[in-house]
Amino acid sequence: MKIQVINPNTTAAMTAKIGEAARAVAAPGTAIDAVQPSFGAPSIEGHHDDVWAAAGVAEQVRAGEAAGADAHVIACFGDPGLHAARELSRGPVIGVAEAAFHCASMLATGFSVVTTLTRTVVIAEHLVLHYGFERRCRGIHGTDIAVLELDDPASDAYARILASSREALIHDRSSAIVLGCAGMADLCRRLQGELGVPVIDGVAAGVKLAEGLVSLGLGTSKRGDYASPLPKVYAGLAAPYSPA
Numbered sequence: 571m572k573i574q575v576i577n578p579n580t581t582a583a584m585t586a587k588i589g590e591a592a593r594a595v596a597a598p599g600t601a602i603d604a605v606q607p608s609f610g611a612p613s614i615e616g617h618h619d620d621v622w623a624a625a626g627v628a629e630q631v632r633a634g635e636a637a638g639a640d641a642h643v644i645a646c647f648g649d650p651g652l653h654a655a656r657e658l659s660r661g662p663v664i665g666v667a668e669a670a671f672h673c674a675s676m677l678a679t680g681f682s683v684v685t686t687l688t689r690t691v692v693i694a695e696h697l698v699l700h701y702g703f704e705r706r707c708r709g710i711h712g713t714d715i716a717v718l719e720l721d722d723p724a725s726d727a728y729a730r731i732l733a734s735s736r737e738a739l740i741h742d743r744s745s746a747i748v749l750g751c752a753g754m755a756d757l758c759r760r761l762q763g764e765l766g767v768p769v770i771d772g773v774a775a776g777v778k779l780a781e782g783l784v785s786l787g788l789g790t791s792k793r794g795d796y797a798s799p800l801p802k803v804y805a806g807l808a809a810p811y812s813p814a
C-alpha cells in the first residue's frame with residue numbers, strides 16, 4: 571500500500587525527518603511518500619499559519635489521490651485541513667493529533683500533551699474538545715520551543731521537553747505523554763525510556779492507524795459531509811477541482 575505523509579509546513583528538512591519517522595514504523599509492504607505544500611509557512615505556530623497549512627494539505631491530498639495514495643497522514647499537530655482532506659480522499663485521512671489522542675486513551679486513563687509555543691496550546695485544546703477527549707486529556711503544556719528550534723542543539727529541546735513531561739505527569743496526575751508536534755517524532759523512544767510511561771508520537775501512530783484501516787478495507791465514508799466536493803472552478807487555482 572502507499573501512504574502519503576504530508577508535512578503541512580514548507581521546511582524540507584522537517585519533511586525528511588517526518589518521512590524517516592514514518593518509514594521507521596511502516597510495514598514491509600507500505601510505501602511512504604513524504605510531501606509538503608508548494609506554498610505556505612515554514613512552520614505552523616498559530617491560527618494564521620494553520621489556514622495556509624490547510625490549503626496546502628488540500629493541494630497535496632488532491633495530488634496524492636491522483637497518484638493513487640491509499641491513505642493520507644496530516645503530520646502537523648493542529649491536524650490542518652483534516653475534514654477537507656477527507657472530502658477529497660477515498661482512503662482514510664489521519665491527523666497526527668487525533669491519532670495520538672486515540673492511542674493514548676487506549677494506554678492510560680489520562681494523558682498530557684507537551685507541545686511547542688505556549689500560544690499553540692489553545693489549538694490543541696480546541697482539538698481535544700473537537701474530538702471529544704476532554705475526559706482523557708488531563709493537561710496541555712507549552713515548552714516555548716519554536717518548531718524549527720527542535721533540531722537546533724542550542725535550544726536544549728530534548729531536556730526541556732523531558733522536564734516539561736515530568737512536571738506534566740505529576741501536575742496532571744496523568745500516565746502517558748502525547749508529543750504535541752510532528753517535529754518531536756525522533757525524540758519519542760528516548761523520552762519513553764527515560765519517563766517510564768507511554769510516549770505517543772502522532773506521526774508513527776498515524777501511519778499504523780492508516781495501515782490498519784486500509785488493511786481492513788476501510789476508507790473515508792463518501793456519504794454526507796465527507797462526500798467529494800462539488801465540482802467547481804476555483805479562482806486563482808491552476809486547475810478546477812473535479813472529483814476523481
Ligand SMILES: NC(=O)NC1=NC(=O)NC1=O
Pocket residue numbers: 579612613614615645646647648685686687690717750751752753
Ligand atoms: N504544535 C506545533 O507546533 N505543531 C506543528 N507545527 C508545525 O509546523 N508542525 C507541527 O507539528
